[in-house]
Amino acid sequence: MKYLYYIYQLLISPLLLLLTIVTALAVTIGCTFFDASWWSYYPGKWWSWAMIRLLLLPVRVEGREHLHEGQSFVIVPNHQGAFDIFLVYGFLGRGFKWMMKSELRRMPLVGKASEAAGFIFVDQKGGPKAMKETHDRARAILTGGTSLLVFPEGARTWTGRMRRFKRGAFQLADELQLPLLPVTINGSFEVLPRWRGFNFVRWHPLSLVIHAPVHLQGHGTEAEHKAMEETYEIIQSSLTTQPVEIPEGSYNPND
Numbered sequence: 035m036k037y038l039y040y041i042y043q044l045l046i047s048p049l050l051l052l053l054t055i056v057t058a059l060a061v062t063i064g065c066t067f068f069d070a071s072w073w074s075y076y077p078g079k080w081w082s083w084a085m086i087r088l089l090l091l092p093v094r095v096e097g098r099e100h101l102h103e104g105q106s107f108v109i110v111p112n113h114q115g116a117f118d119i120f121l122v123y124g125f126l127g128r129g130f131k132w133m134m135k136s137e138l139r140r141m142p143l144v145g146k147a148s149e150a151a152g153f154i155f156v157d158q159k160g161g162p163k164a165m166k167e168t169h170d171r172a173r174a175i176l177t178g179g180t181s182l183l184v185f186p187e188g189a190r191t192w193t194g195r196m197r198r199f200k201r202g203a204f205q206l207a208d209e210l211q212l213p214l215l216p217v218t219i220n221g222s223f224e225v226l227p228r229w230r231g232f233n234f235v236r237w238h239p240l241s242l243v244i245h246a247p248v249h250l251q252g253h254g255t256e257a258e259h260k261a262m263e264e265t266y267e268i269i270q271s272s273l274t275t276q277p278v279e280i281p282e283g284s285y286n287p288n289d
Contacts, residue, residue: 036236036237039090039234039237040234042090043089043234043235046088046089049088050085050088053081053084053085054081054143054144055143057077057078057080057081057147058143058144058146058147059143059147060073060077061073061074061077061078061147061150061151062143062146062147062150064077065147065150065151065152066150070150070151070152071129071180073151074131074150074151074152074153075129075130075151078123078151079123079124080124081123081124082119082120082121082122082123082124082125083120083124083125084124085120085124086117086120086121086124086125086240089235090237091117091221091225091235091237091238091239091240092239092240093121093124093125093239093240093241093242094239094240094241094242095125095126095127095241095242095244096241096242096243096244097242097243097244097245097246098127098244100215100244100245100246100247101126101127101128101215101244102247103179104179105179105213105247106176106179106180106181106182106212107128107130107181107182107212107213107214107215107247108176108181108182108184108203108206108207108210108212108213108214108215109122109126109128109130109181109182109183109184109214109215109217110183110184110185110186110199110203110214110215110216110217110265110269111183111185111216111217111218111219111242111269112185112187112191112196112217112218112219112269112273113185113187113188113189113190113191113197113219114190114191114194114219114220114221114222114223114227114275115190115191115222115223115225115226115227115228116190116222116226116228117221117222117225117226117235117240118185118190118219118222121219121221121222121240121242122183122217122219122242125242126217126242126244128181129179129180129181130180130181130182130183131151131152131153131154131175131180131181131182131183132148132153132154132182132183133153133154133156133168133172133182133183133184133203134148134153134154134155134156135155135156136155136156138155139155152175154168154171154172154175154182156168156202168202169205169206169209172206172210173209173210176210176212181215182206184202184203184206186199186200186202186203186204186262186265187199187200188200189289190228191223191228192227192228192229192280192285193277193278193279193280194223194227194275194276194277194278195277196266196269196270196273199262199265199266201258201259201262204250204258204259204261204262204265205258207250207258207261208250208253208254208257208258208261211250213247213248213249214247214248214249214250214261214265215244215245215247215248216245216248216265216268216269217242217243217244217245217269218241218242218243218245218268218269218270218271218272218273219240219241219242220240220241220242220243220272220273220274220275221238221239221240221241221275222240223275224236224238224275225237225238225240227278228285229280229285243272245268245269245272248261248264248265248268
């Protein structure tokens with residue numbers, strides 16, 4: 035069955051590529067000339083949904099009752115693999131903007147579409163000035179129920195274990211006094227782990243667990259660290275992925 039699934043992937047790969055190109059062009063053109071709030075979300079949502087459905091991956095979602103209508107959140111999921119994007123975008127059921135690495139701006143078509151959609155690119159080497167500009171852009175976006183999604187680990191896990199959280203998302207939630215929305219992603223690591231690179235995907239169920247919002251208790255560094263620890267524990271509590279051992283020296287744990 036595994037090899038039949040690989041053959042199936044080869045057969046549908048031109049369709050997946052075509053969907054990606056059409057979606058990127060639709061987002062770029064739609065956001066430039068029409069209603070950017072609509073075009074920045076729905077084509078990407080449908081593309082993500084189609085990618086997972088065409089690959090025959092089952093999806094289960096729990097906790098949508100925590101997505102309160104009209105409330106802006108800083109959404110913080112764990113980062114298991116490349117399929118996190120399809121899973122969250124296609125199945126979370128809430129419009130949001132992405133916060134992503136500035137390197138992704140250089141991706142053909144997708145980078146231009148992300149820029150047109152108003153996603154926030156983070157220059158991780160830009161220092162305090164770049165961070166202030168990032169927060170200013172986020173402040174302008176997080177109104178009227180629009181949320182911002184940040185992977186607080188900063189990059190995909192290599193081993194299946196959750197990485198340490200970076201402080202940026204929690205600083206943003208503190209500054210804007212917005213609730214954090216923890217989301218546990220399961221299955222994406224098994225489908226396509228980072229250490230396998232660009233390869234055939236493996237069939238495995240995917241799931242999203244949307245937890246109750248976490249509200250910062252007060253302001254400042256102490257409140258941010260407390261919220262970071264609480265959010266980490268909440269996400270970890272629903273994580274079912276079994277970590278794998280990768281030979282030491284075969285990857286950079288800080289990357």
